[in-house]
Amino acid sequence: MEEKNIKKLVIYYSFEGNTKLVAEAMAEAIGADLLQLRPKKELKSTGFSKYLWGGSQVVMKKKPELLPFEVNPRDYDLILIGTPVWAWTYTPPIATLLSTVDFSGKTIGLFSTHGGQNAKTLINMRNQLKNSNIAGEIDFFEPLTKDTGNAIKRAKEWASSL
Numbered sequence: 706m707e708e709k710n711i712k713k714l715v716i717y718y719s720f721e722g723n724t725k726l727v728a729e730a731m732a733e734a735i736g737a738d739l740l741q742l743r744p745k746k747e748l749k750s751t752g753f754s755k756y757l758w759g760g761s762q763v764v765m766k767k768k769p770e771l772l773p774f775e776v777n778p779r780d781y782d783l784i785l786i787g788t789p790v791w792a793w794t795y796t797p798p799i800a801t802l803l804s805t806v807d808f809s810g811k812t813i814g815l816f817s818t819h820g821g822q823n824a825k826t827l828i829n830m831r832n833q834l835k836n837s838n839i840a841g842e843i844d845f846f847e848p849l850t851k852d853t854g855n856a857i858k859r860a861k862e863w864a865s866s867l
């Protein structure tokens with residue numbers, strides 16, 4: 706987007722910090738506000754049980770209730786939406802977001818972080834945003850622990866290119 710005074714927002718969910726890392730880099734690069742999605746009930750699962758818990762949430766198509774937003778996404782023009790990949794798709798808090806906020810007419814960038822299998826995550830998100838202008842998509846392989854510097858650079862360059 707060319708205009709100087711457009712309002713920019715980065716919305717993300719992050720369970721273990723990978724998506725948060727790139728979301729914050731993007732927001733810093735383009736001067737965007739940040740909105741972290743927080744489920745009212747976040748299970749503090751660790752070890753293998755987190756996969757059972759998270760995976761079952763996705764399979765059951767859960768849309769957990771979120772804590773109130775500090776900003777209204779409708780007030781923004783360019784909105785970047787980021788998710789971890791769970792069970793080959795976007796996370797339940799993002800399902801809540803996409804089904805409760807009207808993103809029609811907005812310019813959207815989509816990003817994900819994953820453990821090597823991004824699968825149809827970004828396609829599935831795009832399919833929920835049929836009335837938005839999808840300006841770009843990018844994914845990252847666990848940026849907290851794998852090639853962090855390069856991931857931050859890619860995140861900043863991508864956000865700046867939208």
Ligand SMILES: Cc1cc2nc3c(=O)[nH]c(=O)nc-3n(C[C@H](O)[C@H](O)[C@H](O)COP(=O)(O)O)c2cc1C
Pocket residue numbers: 718719720721722723724725755756757758759760788789790791792793794818819820821822823846847848
């Ligand atoms: C419940 C659960 C399911 C996951 N499913 C996948 C998957 O299908 N494909 C994949 O590549 N990574 C999968 N992962 C790994 C995460 O996508 C990856 O670690 C991601 O960067 C985590 O983001 P976060 O640190 O922001 O929470 C899964 C992780 C969890 C906890």
